[in-house]
Amino acid sequence: MTTVTVSVGQQAYDVKINDTLHTRIGAEIASVWTPRQIALITDSHVGPLYLAETTRQLEAAGFQVLPLEVPAGEESKSLQVAGDLISALAEYGFTRGDGVVALGGGVIGDLAGVVASLYMRGIGYIQIATSLTAQVDSSVGGKTAVNLGATKNIAGTFYQPNLVLVDQTYLETLTDRDLVEGYAEVVKTSALAGPEFFGLTGKIQNITDIRTHAQALSARAITYKAAVVMADEKEAGQRQFLNFGHTLGHAIELLAHGELRHGEAVSIGMMALTERMVRVGVSPADLVPALQSRLTAVGLPITSDLLGTPAFFDRLVNDKKNHAGTLNLVALEDIGQPIIVPKALSAMPEFMASI
Ligand SMILES: NC(=O)c1ccc[n+]([C@@H]2O[C@H](COP(=O)([O-])OP(=O)(O)OC[C@H]3O[C@@H](n4cnc5c(N)ncnc54)[C@H](O)[C@@H]3O)[C@@H](O)[C@H]2O)c1
Ligand SMILES: O=C(O)C(=O)C[C@@H](O)[C@H](O)[C@H](O)COP(=O)(O)O
Numbered sequence: 001m002t003t004v005t006v007s008v009g010q011q012a013y014d015v016k017i018n019d020t021l022h023t024r025i026g027a028e029i030a031s032v033w034t035p036r037q038i039a040l041i042t043d044s045h046v047g048p049l050y051l052a053e054t055t056r057q058l059e060a061a062g063f064q065v066l067p068l069e070v071p072a073g074e075e076s077k078s079l080q081v082a083g084d085l086i087s088a089l090a091e092y093g094f095t096r097g098d099g100v101v102a103l104g105g106g107v108i109g110d111l112a113g114v115v116a117s118l119y120m121r122g123i124g125y126i127q128i129a130t131s132l133t134a135q136v137d138s139s140v141g142g143k144t145a146v147n148l149g150a151t152k153n154i155a156g157t158f159y160q161p162n163l164v165l166v167d168q169t170y171l172e173t174l175t176d177r178d179l180v181e182g183y184a185e186v187v188k189t190s191a192l193a194g195p196e197f198f199g200l201t202g203k204i205q206n207i208t209d210i211r212t213h214a215q216a217l218s219a220r221a222i223t224y225k226a227a228v229v230m231a232d233e234k235e236a237g238q239r240q241f242l243n244f245g246h247t248l249g250h251a252i253e254l255l256a257h258g259e260l261r262h263g264e265a266v267s268i269g270m271m272a273l274t275e276r277m278v279r280v281g282v283s284p285a286d287l288v289p290a291l292q293s294r295l296t297a298v299g300l301p302i303t304s305d306l307l308g309t310p311a312f313f314d315r316l317v318n319d320k321k322n323h324a325g326t327l328n329l330v331a332l333e334d335i336g337q338p339i340i341v342p343k344a345l346s347a348m349p350e351f352m353a354s355i
């Protein structure tokens, strides 16, 4: 068992990483929560696979379970769905002593986090991470969010969970496409973390390798992310680095109307940004093939026709790293050496054309 403890402010929680956790969900949750009502939030893909067994284990451990299933996919990350879930908690008489458990990928984690943080101004929250994205990134750090129209993660909170369970057994039912999109965040984190972790992603040649090494990749990625979050929970400084590839990536993710997964858009965003940062002399030229080989080895896309369109530039305005018309772009001076490159929004068309 690998346990990474995340301490922020007065609060600390464990991220447990092990492939037997799915057999003792009840005991793990009972180790941090007294008996209570639990809103077990999942989606229409994960629910049929794991909801009944998870409910059984929670009930055996003395919890009362309210299962809540939403349609699978990014469209469920909406204020409407969050509102419906909050209404369900109110209808079933949830109190501040009750809790929310997210059983799913990044969409369910982000959505359930919004619900937990808003209901009665905040009730307990636990994540059971079932996708690779959730196991290497989204379940840790407390960023919760929903989208509004074509604006990504525009409404949300910083709200830390009480416990995160990361079990690779869940990945057995994840499609290759969903696994690979999660791997884009692993490549991102390895490039930020330094040569040792980046060397490890250099050895991943195909999808089978991701599955074989998922536990080690999660442990590495979570250890790095936890350290960043502990140093800068609210993204005033170094946490911005975790957004490498996301400024351009988020802009095309929702413009693609579901055709691109989050990780696929981040893959395109990392490449498009890095190619241009090489042209302007910020990043070294060998970074482009180093990133490209890791991303394409597992079939991730690295470019899109949406880049540089008028709608694309409109979307950049809503990036959270836009401060009064200046975008704080995250670039790499080298592996393990991220920096912020401020760029006026008005200069972005010229920057994007610089290739
Ligand atoms: N909060 C953060 O720090 C953070 C970090 C990275 C990504 N995100 C967000 O996470 C989302 C992407 O996460 P995702 O890739 O997990 O998307 P997702 O939750 O939509 O999961 C991808 C697909 O896999 C299915 N799935 C999940 N686990 C499964 C399993 N074990 N077996 C079978 N199917 C399974 C889901 O139903 C869905 O269809 C985006 O909204 C992104 O913005 C948030
Ligand atoms: O945890 C963080 O901080 C991240 O930026 C992780 C990202 O991978 C993640 O996609 C996050 O949700 C992006 O957040 P946003 O602040 O750009 O909306």
Ligand SMILES: [Zn+2]
Binding pocket: 185, 246, 262, 266
């Ligand atoms: Zn991301």
